[in-house]
Amino acid sequence: MIFKKRTFFGDEPQRLPAEDPAELERRVAHCLAVAPGLDAVAVTVTGSGTTILLGGTVATEEEIARAEEAARSVEGVADVVNRIELAKVGTG
Structure with missing residues (x-):
C-alpha cells in the first residue's frame, strides 16, 4: 500500500480548532454514530459554544x-439539551 499525504487542491486540509462549534458538533455526531x-x-x-442540542427521533x-450520555462524554461539551423524541410507528 502507498499512502499519500492528504491534500485539498494541493494544500493541506484546514483543521478547525477543538473549541470551534462546528468541530464540536462533528465530534459529537461521530460519537453518536x-x-x-x-x-x-x-x-x-x-452546537452553540459548548452547549449541544440533540434533536430528531x-x-x-x-x-x-444513550444519545445524551454519548454527547456528554465528548470532551469540550459543557451542557446537552436533549430534544430527541420517540419515532411514531405505523404512520405515513
Whole structure:
C-alpha cells in the first residue's frame, strides 16, 4: 500500500480548532454514530459554544438516554439539551 499525504487542491486540509462549534458538533455526531445500541440516523446535532442540542427521533427511550450520555462524554461539551423524541410507528 502507498499512502499519500492528504491534500485539498494541493494544500493541506484546514483543521478547525477543538473549541470551534462546528468541530464540536462533528465530534459529537461521530460519537453518536459509533455508540453501541444507538441508531442515530435521524438525530441532529447543533452546537452553540459548548452547549449541544440533540434533536430528531429514535426508536426507544433507552436510545434517547444513550444519545445524551454519548454527547456528554465528548470532551469540550459543557451542557446537552436533549430534544430527541420517540419515532411514531405505523404512520405515513
